[in-house]
Amino acid sequence: ELLVFGGVFWEPKPDRNPFLRSHGITIPPAFWKVLVRGSDGEAIAWIIPNSVAATYDNLDQYLVPIREIEQRLGGTIPVVEDFRKDRVPEYSWQVPLGCDRS
Template sequence: MAWLLTGSILAANVVTLKKEAFTLTYDCDQRSALRYDYTLNKDTGSASRPNSYYPDPDLPVGCEGQFSGRAYASVVAGWDRGHLVTSNHMDRSANSMKQANYMSNIAPQASGFNQGIWVDAENVAECYRDVAPVRVVGGLVYDDPSNDFFLESHGIATPEYFWKVILTSEPKTGAQKAIAWLIPNTDDVGELDEYILSIEELEDRVGVSQVDISVSAAVKAMKPTRTWSLPGNCNPS
């Protein structure tokens, strides 16, 4: 399948937004982040998630944000304000939690996707951060205008796919390991295991510059047959 990457990092009006605990690669014309990147250490935070969504005050002059922070479901039922950088991963401080609720970190996600398989992927990082430091990298793929329900109300298209890569290490050996998923943004998705691919395969699908992860060829070739089992005594909350 040939995928049109309308969110290419090579686009002219793309900026890097460095927040307290994460980084976004943001397309000012699409009003959408294209990629996110952050590292998690042992979870010691407990900041509460805000109830509101906010325009990003860090967008430079001439860089457009979404028109509104109101719920996508108020326009078309069955769509959530989906986080790219997981809100729960940002509980180190009230500021990080608020930044995760900036609309620059939000895109339309099908409710079944957002509240199901996306949470499962988020929980892998949440649980493994207490075993060893975890790096989370992810992004979006836009390639079909037929579901762009929110252009008029919010100024953002609807992504067809979300991808996520988790990198960590074995605590006893220090050996690096990785897992990646490329998941369709629909309600009728299956289990996480169905969408596993290697970083190398992900680069082939969405582009090397889009993924932008510098690790060894051996790590890029890793492709677990199943999603990592969550460590014992894991509490994703």
């Protein structure tokens, strides 16, 4: 079992969004994702910039503690034991064999 939570972080001042003038829309500057593994309760989180530089090869540099996401959201991720919310793994989890990441 794997629980997946995700969302976006919006600019506090959307008029600064570069796509507003050119396309008439705002785009989020960053995305967040939290994964919780059911087998052992381990969790991992990322804040990933909305950028062409944000590739799978660079994923580890976007690892963050879950608490950082909660603070930016102003809410809680309710499924992780509190003591785990400050942990940051050294590396992202290994992609399971046969997963095409789609």
